[in-house]
Amino acid sequence: MNADAALSDAAPPAAKLPPSGAPMTHYVATGPFDPNATEPMTKAQERVYLASQLTLMWWKFRRHRLALISGIFLLVVYFSILFCEFLAPYDYQARHTDFIRSPPQGIHLFHEGSFIGPFTYGLDYKLDLDTLRRTYTPDESRIYPVRFFCRGDSYRFWGLIEGNLHLMCPGEGGTLFLLGTDRLGRDMLSRMIYGARISLTIGLIGVAVSFSLGIVIGGLAGYYGGIFDLLTQRAIEVVQSLPHIPLWLALSAIMPPDWSPILVYFGITVILGLMDWTGLARAVRSKLLSLREDEYVVAAQLMGARTPRIVFRHLVPGFMSHLIAMATIAIPGMILGETALSFLGLGLRPPITSWGVMLNEAQNINIVVLYPWLILPVVPVICVILAFNFLGDGLRDAADPYR
Structure with a gap:
């Protein structure tokens, strides 16, 4: 059977094939009970039916105006941290002793x-x-x-x-001094711009650590099951039963005091990542438990594919949109964790600066009453957290196949 005969058999009776060299016309059924009742698609229908999954997600996400605005805001903020030194009016450690606690x-x-x-x-x-x-x-x-x-x-x-x-x-x-100065005469705006680099990147690195642990441990537990799955679930329950803030404090307190600020920075990111992988591991495990019996997984096993390839090449990409939505929700938790630790004096320490380090100087309520601009670093924290939450809502709705 040649190609023309095959196309003739596949085409509906009411359709007439275009001449050779003409563009192909797509058809859509016009009735649920008569599959032969078809008519040519309009340009709008053809654009939707032939769109890729990524394109459909983008169209749905674009309709979520608040999520779109939040995404643009976060892109601008993260792009700006690449040029903190250029954007800040002063160096973040420059002191102006004649203008201590100057108002904005x-x-x-x-x-x-x-x-x-x-x-x-x-x-x-x-x-x-x-x-x-x-x-x-x-x-x-x-x-x-x-x-x-x-x-x-x-x-x-x-x-x-x-x-x-x-x-x-x-x-x-x-x-x-557009946002005033602190107790040492340092410009608040410049320190907030420099602090954004630390507070925002610590969320990305922490999520990378937690996602690596969650995907690997949860993926293997969901794919293999058995005793490995049982031990993994008990370990997750133990970690989740521990109160996070006291555990953060304990882990931060054991870091050597002679560590450099860079080592403390990476230590905090590892601590935040180790505390946040359990929820993702359970989500990955439940997804893999439902997908591992599908036909394409059995076919990959029969073809001799190894377990890491099946898990990370075939199974994990199947719910990658769900993972992206979870990442946008997990990053704010990381930022708040670093802010809380630095606020309590057990996180990052000077000379390195972050939004939490700056808020540490505003613990005294008497100081805040006299110099209220010292709590201004809480404003970018709130804005970034809300933006990530709105972005996560938009990505979750866009990736939901049932919407």
């Missing part, structure tokens, strides 16, 4: 009705002897235009390349 400065455009451009006023300092509170008042006689793409504090880009180019700098002799 505003950027002005007009002075006495005249347009000048972005500028800040000078600050006059006065100590209140009754409350011992530093008070700063703007001096409108001193105007300092804000400079852009300017030379400022020196830095080492990613610790490798010397540079001093900044996106925004204060005018000569002026200051640019």
Whole structure:
């Protein structure tokens, strides 16, 4: 039988094949009881029926406006941490001893009705002897235009390349404390920008550790079953029964105090990863228990495929969309874990900075009442957590085949 005869047999009776060389027309059934009642697809129908699974997921995700906005926001934030040194007005360790706990400065455009451009006023300092509170008042006689793409504090880009180019700098002799300063006179905005690099990447690395453990242990338990599955489930129950915060504190306390900040950083990521793999392992196990008896798995076994190939090449990709949605939900937990440990003084330590390290300085309620801008690092934490949660909702809905 030639190709034309095969196509004629496969085509519905009501359809007429196009001449040789003409584009193929796809057909759709018009009635549930008569499979031969067909008509040519419209362009819109053909676009949907021939779309890949990834394309369909993108169309559904794009309709979830809040998740789409959250995804764009997270992309911008994660892209910005690549250029912290350039975006920050000052070096995160630069101290301005004349402006300790200075309030946030505003950027002005007009002075006495005249347009000048972005500028800040000078600050006059006065100590209140009754409350011992530093008070700063703007001096409108001193105007300092804000400079852009300017030379400022020196830095080492990613610790490798010397540079001093900044996106925004204060005018000569002026200051640019858009979010105020801390107890050592360090610019809060610059420290928040630098801290984002640590707080955001620690979530990604922690999720990578937990996903590696969860997929491997849960995959093998679900595929093999038996005594290995039994031991794995008991181990998961033991880990999940332990309270997380006391266990975090215990594991953080055993880290040697003479470790460098980089070693402490990786130690915290490993601790967070070791505590968060159990939920994923159970999800992977339940999925593999239901998929391991399918025909394609039996066919792969008969063809001689080894267990790692069957699990990681055939089974895990079958629910990868579910894993992606779980990752977007797990990353906020990692960020909150690092923030909590650093806030309690058992996580990252100076000179390294993160949002949790900055919040550690705002534990005293009296300080917060007098200098409320010290709790501003909690704002990016809330925004990033909410964005990840909305993004996870959108990815879960887009990957759900029943929606």
